[in-house]
Amino acid sequence: MKIDPDSTADFSAQIAKAIRDAIVSGDLLVDQRLPSEAELADQFDVSRPTVREALKRLAAQSLIRTQRGATGGAFVNRLRFEEAYDQQVTTSTLLLSMNSVSFDVACEARYALERACAPLAAQRRTPDQLATMRAEIHRQSQPGLTDEAFCASDVTLHRALVDGAGNKVLSYQLAGAVEAMQPLMNMITFTARSREVIVALHTDLADALEAGDAARTDETLLKLESYTRELAHSVVTARAAKAKHQQEAKKAKPKERKTV
Amino acid sequence: MKIDPDSTADFSAQIAKAIRDAIVSGDLLVDQRLPSEAELADQFDVSRPTVREALKRLAAQSLIRTQRGATGGAFVNRLRFEEAYDQQVTTSTLLLSMNSVSFDVACEARYALERACAPLAAQRRTPDQLATMRAEIHRQSQPGLTDEAFCASDVTLHRALVDGAGNKVLSYQLAGAVEAMQPLMNMITFTARSREVIVALHTDLADALEAGDAARTDETLLKLESYTRELAHSVVTARAAKAKHQQEAKKAKPKERKTV
DNA sequence: AGACATTAATATGTATGACAAATGAAAATT
DNA sequence: AATTTTCATTTGTCATACATATTAATGTCT
Numbered sequence: 001m002k003i004d005p006d007s008t009a010d011f012s013a014q015i016a017k018a019i020r021d022a023i024v025s026g027d028l029l030v031d032q033r034l035p036s037e038a039e040l041a042d043q044f045d046v047s048r049p050t051v052r053e054a055l056k057r058l059a060a061q062s063l064i065r066t067q068r069g070a071t072g073g074a075f076v077n078r079l080r081f082e083e084a085y086d087q088q089v090t091t092s093t094l095l096l097s098m099n100s101v102s103f104d105v106a107c108e109a110r111y112a113l114e115r116a117c118a119p120l121a122a123q124r125r126t127p128d129q130l131a132t133m134r135a136e137i138h139r140q141s142q143p144g145l146t147d148e149a150f151c152a153s154d155v156t157l158h159r160a161l162v163d164g165a166g167n168k169v170l171s172y173q174l175a176g177a178v179e180a181m182q183p184l185m186n187m188i189t190f191t192a193r194s195r196e197v198i199v200a201l202h203t204d205l206a207d208a209l210e211a212g213d214a215a216r217t218d219e220t221l222l223k224l225e226s227y228t229r230e231l232a233h234s235v236v237t238a239r240a241a242k243a244k245h246q247q248e249a250k251k252a253k254p255k256e257r258k259t260v
Numbered sequence: 261m262k263i264d265p266d267s268t269a270d271f272s273a274q275i276a277k278a279i280r281d282a283i284v285s286g287d288l289l290v291d292q293r294l295p296s297e298a299e300l301a302d303q304f305d306v307s308r309p310t311v312r313e314a315l316k317r318l319a320a321q322s323l324i325r326t327q328r329g330a331t332g333g334a335f336v337n338r339l340r341f342e343e344a345y346d347q348q349v350t351t352s353t354l355l356l357s358m359n360s361v362s363f364d365v366a367c368e369a370r371y372a373l374e375r376a377c378a379p380l381a382a383q384r385r386t387p388d389q390l391a392t393m394r395a396e397i398h399r400q401s402q403p404g405l406t407d408e409a410f411c412a413s414d415v416t417l418h419r420a421l422v423d424g425a426g427n428k429v430l431s432y433q434l435a436g437a438v439e440a441m442q443p444l445m446n447m448i449t450f451t452a453r454s455r456e457v458i459v460a461l462h463t464d465l466a467d468a469l470e471a472g473d474a475a476r477t478d479e480t481l482l483k484l485e486s487y488t489r490e491l492a493h494s495v496v497t498a499r500a501a502k503a504k505h506q507q508e509a510k511k512a513k514p515k516e517r518k519t520v
Numbered sequence: 521a522g523a524c525a526t527t528a529a530t531a532t533g534t535a536t537g538a539c540a541a542a543t544g545a546a547a548a549t550t
Numbered sequence: 551a552a553t554t555t556t557c558a559t560t561t562g563t564c565a566t567a568c569a570t571a572t573t574a575a576t577g578t579c580t
Contacts, residue, residue, distance in 0.1 A: 010533070012316060024350060030358055036560060047535045049309050052561090056272060056313045057320035061347075063354070068561045069543025079354045090284060091321070091347065092433075094339045098290055101429060108380075109429035116376035120368075169361060169369035173352075173437050177429070270562070296531060307564045312532090328532045329572025 003044055011046050012053035018044075019054065023063055023076055034064065034074040062087070081168055085175045092176030093183060103184055103232045111225035113177050114161060118221060119214040121164030132160040133206045141199050143192075150195065151185045157202060164209065188235050197227060263304055271306050272313035278304075279314065283323055283336055294324065294334040322347070341428055345435045352436035353443060363444055363492045370437050371485035374421060375478055377434065381424030382474040392420040393466045401459050403452075410455065411445045417462060424469065448495050457487060 003014040022028045035043065040051045055074055058064045062084070065077045096106055121129075136157040140150060155178060162174045190198075201224045208216035263274040282288045295303065300311045315334055318324045322344070325337045356366055381389075396417040400410060415438060422434045450458075461484045468476035 012533090013319075016320070020350070024353060026357070038560085049312075049536095050534060052309075053313060053316040053533095056316050059273075060276070060317035060320040061351070066561065067543085068541070070557095070559045071544055072542080072560050074561090079351070079358050081355065081359065084351055084355055087321075087351065088348075090280070091339070091344055094284065094323075095341065095344050095432065096429070097286070098338050099341070099428075105427055106429055109427050109433065112376040112380065112425070112427070112430060113373065113433065116372040120372065165372070167365055167369050167372070168359075169356070169366055169437070170372060172355065173369065173373065173433060177433050272562090298531085309565090310563060313562095326532065327572085328570070330530045331573060332531050332571080334532090 003046070010053075011044070011050050012057065015040070015044050015046070015051065015054035016057040019058060020061075020063060028076050030076050030078045032076045034076070036073055081172050084172060088172070088176035089179045092180035096180050097183065103236075104229060106181055106184055107225065107229055107232070110177050110181050111221055111228075113174050114158060115218055115221050117162050117165040117170060117174065118217040120167065120170075121161055122209055122212050122214040122217050124166040125161075125164035125209050126166075129160045129164045130206060130210055133157050133202070133209070136160070137199060137202045137206060140195065140202065147188070147190050148186055150190055151182055151188075154185065154198075155179055155182050161205070161209070188231055190231075194231055198224070201227065263306070270313075271304070271310050272317065275300070275304050275306070275311065275314035276317040279318060280321075280323060288336050290336050290338045292336045294336070296333055341432050344432055348432070348436035349439045352440035356440050357443065363496075364489060366441055366444055367485065367489055367492070370441050371481055371488075373434050373437050374418060375481050377422050377425040377427075377430060378477040378481055379474040380427065380430075381421055382469055382472050382477050384426040385421075385424035385469050386426075389420045389424045390466060390470055393417050393462070393469070396420070397459060397462045397466060400455065400462065407448070407450055408446055410450055411442055411448075414445065414458075415439055415442050421465070421469070444492075448491055450491075454491055458484070461487065 003011060003018070007014060009017075019028070019034070028034070034040065034055075037048050037051050037055070040054075041048045044051065055064065055066065058074075059066065062077055062079055064074045066072070066074045095101070136153045139145065139153050140157075145153075158178050159175070162178060163171050165171070201220055204220045205217065205224070208220055263271055263278070267274060269277075279288070279294070288294070294300065294315075297308050297311050297315070300314075301308045304311065315324065315326065318334075319326065322337055322339055324334045326332070326334045355361070396413045399405065399413050400417075405413075418438050419435070422438060423431050425431070461480055464480045465477065465484070468480055
């Protein structure tokens with residue numbers, strides 16, 4: 001194992017890549033122990049801090065875990081779905097917030113993916129998952145609920161729907177899409193009227209799933225999607241109108257400064 | 261900013277988490293410069309190597325980028341879809357290979373997701389994307405193609421289908437699902453007959469997309485899924501039969517050792 | 521004055537050496 | 551035989567130094 005001193009990349013990045021490739025290619029197996037930091041430093045002909053930086057990079061991706069002590073060291077980590085979830089969610093959340101993804105695009109993606117689960121969920125959803133959905137629907141109908149709590153409950157309900165498909169890979173792939181939407185959803189102010197509509201649709205959704213009716217599930221999701229987009233749109237136009245109003249007021253009395 | 265010396269987690273992990281939270285919460289904005297390593301070391305009351313390990317963790321997740329020189333430092337990185345793709349693909353690939361996910365489960369997830377794109381793609385696919393699909397279909401009909409090249413072409417074709425939905429979020433979410441399947445697909449040996457069938461189905465798929473026929477696109481994808489699963493199943497049973505045969509042969513002549 | 525070379529300052533990248541702390545295995549003791 | 555002690559190994563952390571890249575300021579020459 002050697003690295004290229006002329007490469008533009010850092011040594012630690014090159015070393016991390018070399019080890020990562022070895023893991024992905026199956027050269028290093030799960031739970032297998034890597035050489036100690038000192039040995040790696042020898043092999044790659046770099047210092048120990050440099051090796052450590054490389055190992056921390058891999059640890060950040062959950063590719064290895066480290067253990068102190070006599071029989072310790074760095075071990076190839078069995079990547080679990082739960083760990084992968086978390087990374088997916090943060091990555092997806094940042095992707096949406098940093099790339100000015102419109103609400104419509106994100107919403108379309110989310111419901112397209114959920115609808116992909118619908119037929120499977122109608123067929124396989126467990127009583128437990130159905131109960132989770134009913135419980136969340138009940139919570140959503142409570143009057144005192146904050147908008148954030150309402151959105152969080154919405155995410156839980158939709159996660160139950162996705163998990164209802166009984167396919168771990170599907171659940172994993174959709175976790176990001178569903179949860180990453182939450183910050184965008186949180187920007188919506190839910191009126192009593194809109195909550196009522198959403199709860200009704202959620203109830204339809206649970207009913208359709210309980211009946212094992214894939215077509216009705218799909219229809220309900222379509223309705224939910226269009227209603228959600230309507231809601232978001234009305235929020236956006238309301239904000240724009242408000243901003244315009246404030247701007248005109250400012251023009252009329254230019255002497256007044258911000259009192260925020 | 262302070263860290264907990266009594267925590268079980270490494271200092272570098274704690275510092276990475278603190279900075280990551282600041283980025284995710286919007287406390288640190290895109291392209292904003294972090295304090296220098298020396299300043300961070302002061303603020304967190306740790307040494308510079310420890311700060312560097314934390315920064316390398318964040319760099320591994322593409323959350324920051326670093327630049328050398330007088331005006332250099334660590335900057336909050338705008339997470340691009342392309343970078344996120346790569347991480348998604350490696351993560352998904354490892355998830356599948358390390359958790360003994362069955363071909364059926366992965367295949368089901370993949371086609372469920374692709375079918376979610378189908379109606380959108382039928383409506384929006386660009387001529388360019390259609391041309392890509394046609395070109396790959398043509399390549400797949402070449403006789404000299406290796407199995408690996410055939411699978412790679414398959415991935416390219418399906419990526420074009422997914423991208424045809426014209427939704428970046430959707431494309432990103434599905435990149436992992438589609439590409440992560442390739443190693444599993446590579447295990448299939450394609451006979452001339454099976455390639456013929458697949459190419460025919462791919463042609464149907466392109467035709468349906470060209471006609472903007474969502475229903476036919478969906479049907480074709482369903483056929484492709486069931487055929488793919490049939491193929492995989494036949495491979496598995498063939499292997500099992502072969503293994504059984506070899507085992508019996510071994511039993512008959514126990515003196516023979518492995519000659520591999 | 522303007523163009524170019526020099527220097528200095530700042531930051532990351534890397535190396536060296538040291539010590540602390542955790543951990544398990546071997547050795548010593550009861 | 552069971553328990554305690556010792557010890558070797560390995561990661562975690564620190565301090566310091568130097569190399570290198572990059573920019574800004576400075577100086578020099580035409």
